[in-house]
Amino acid sequence: MNPIYHRARFVASATNLANAPADEGLEIAFAGRSNAGKSSAINALTGQNSLARISKTPGRTQLLNFFEIDAERKFVDLPGYGYAKVPVAMKQKWQKMMETYLHERKALCGIVLVMDVRHPLTEFDWQMVQWCEHSGLPLHILLTKADKLKYGAAKNTLLKVQRELSEASIVITLQLFSALKKSGIDDIHQVLDEWFGF
Known part of the structure; x- marks a missing residue:
């Protein structure tokens, strides 16, 4: 486990790239x-x-929420997609903000796509996979809430998702994860270390 992630701190929320932190690192x-x-x-x-x-x-x-790991590295929490009971115009605004970030942000070096293990590969998830393919960005998938399923069922979902993604032309890694049980943290730390160059 890399303890540097424990130093993460919130630095800014932005409604668009114009008021986001500098595009560096x-x-x-x-x-x-x-x-x-x-x-x-x-x-x-x-x-x-x-x-x-x-x-x-x-x-x-x-909003786009930025968390600083160190002077050179950040996490960015993108707007959640889907459920929010908000007007269509607001959803379109979020979508535009996300698209602009994904297309224009030079500092972006990888995407962690979070999916509920009980509902993987939604339409939005496929859009993200295709976008990563198109832009050549590495993608790591976290199948979260793994504690909600028996281990065998969770493992079967992992293998099924793996099969469905096997035709993608980019590097996609995936894993089971449970925030509640704190399982899978070392695995994602390894991926983050590689992308961040630790």
């Missing part, structure tokens, strides 16, 4: 449906309980 973005457990995953892998806000209401992450 390396950034890893966390994407996923708004109830997939993205905030819980970020908190678990940084060893902090409330670094990323967890809400009972899906879709509360409406």
